[in-house]
Amino acid sequence: MPMNVTYEGPIDLPEVIPVFPLPGALLLPRGQMPLNIFEPRYLEMIDDALASRHRLIGMIQPDSAHPGPEDRPNLFKIGCVGRITQIAESGDGRYLMQLTGVARFRVEEELTVQTAYRQCRVTYAPFADDFIARKGEEEVDRKQLLRALSEFLQANNLKADWDGIENAPNEALVNALAMMSPYGTAEKQALLEAPDLKTRAEILVAVTEIELAKSKSDGETPLQ
Template structure:
């Protein structure tokens, strides 16, 4: 779940932008790749480093803008690694993209048919568990309450909390469990480079959800 991967940030990396799906480090995101440009992106990534940066559109583009333009992107992305792939008979791919680290877009290069950019990592050295002890304690107390028994994936998250998974990873996994359907919330977690700050924000959101 928490992994070490050597990444050369000197070279440009493929960028896969979406409006409603946000990848976080330590989280695995299933993807169905079917557009020709992203099929080419997938094939070329598989033939090289296996890396794809998941980005988020600044606004939901029109169909014309999406197909023929370069809609603006929000600055924060999550660099992912193709952990599993399954080529389908119709030429499409099913991917499992494993989130590796947060990064920021530095500059896009002139590249077709898909987008590529230079990235700058922003959370290579996460906080250690001693610094996050209070956040973990509060988060665990919330996650274990019966208020969230019906949340999809809650049993897996509780199991993770019972193990020695580092707290900075637990925070991202908890955010995916509780916020996956809310792209705005997910992007808030992605864009915050400080694990303690992300944890406190998530705790506030869960406490608010409890009160509703």
Template sequence: MTHGIQPPAQIPLFPIRGCILLPGEHLPLNVFEPRYLNMVDDAMAGDRYLGIVQPSNSGPREKPELCSIGCAGVIASRNETEDGRYLIVLQGVIRFDISAEAEPLTPYRVAHADYARFGGDLTPQALSPEVDRESFLSLLARFFDHMGLDADWESLAQAPVSTIADKVAMAAPFDADAKQALLEAVDPPARIATLASMMSLTLDASGDPPR
């Protein structure tokens, strides 16, 4: 990999439906299942990398099939609660394709990760001129109002559109398939366009007219 970042060729997987991690963003997690407590311990003793991936709707419940693309993150912090849970924060680094799953030598799943398609995740990317900040923020305000969500609009006014879009993509209450589409968007402009389309569809379905 470039830029001195060397994510592991084999990465422990934390499958969570309806949850994505994007490069550069932070994801707080409450870890309580024994196999995932074991996974966090192993990661902390090694390179601190975990892979967030969504399960699909197929396969056995105890080992469902997984979406083919996830995101590698580094454990930025870990705190243990009195009842033995871990509260961790993952910092997203780079997306990956799951080329195959490794032989099960641990109670948690491990993937052979291929990062080749996602080298751009490691480099800040300029937005194209077609990204209209004012229109996007206006749509976002309508969507938040419709969903009953709060936002620090003063801070958002100062943030890059790509950062705003990534935070909304991770936090907004879209279904698992929509979340995966946002994760798989090829670059920030594509993710912004995908998110804008999803917000518009939600508003159109609700009968909220454009303003």
């Protein structure tokens, strides 16, 4: 979904943003992430974001390798900020919403704040290329990506909209597959931190091939 606001570079985004720590959640530039918001602190966060002119939320994963306190887990340093582009009230106190990814950020400092939700001072400067749509598409090995996807779907008895897949531009295809992938926190973080689209596609293929190899190995009959 296109946004009404255009972001041309890091200077267009605020230095301080609310962050939503969510394990396994991967948001990428121009990707769409549906969210079901029900915890009071995050309902407060959404209300405050809607009241601001930015409507921005930073998605970031807790760092499971360095967990920290249960109620305030340590965070990875890299996340992705998204703009609220759809929102509906459920009628039972929840928000059903969609974030559209804008750009990745690096956490410079977590702030001490009065809000129940967490806020960080961030920089987008290392990810200036995120503001350029479809940058590096021509370097993606699309055939290799589709082959890995096809094998994964077959191995898991899954179906996909191949017409939609074949018509999708490389950036949309790579990022959508990365965001929807069933992999763990470390793999999702590696996909997020990939320096370019080509590398992200290569990581996605490599992780998929590893998972396929594991499933084949697990399904083999032990030698007698």
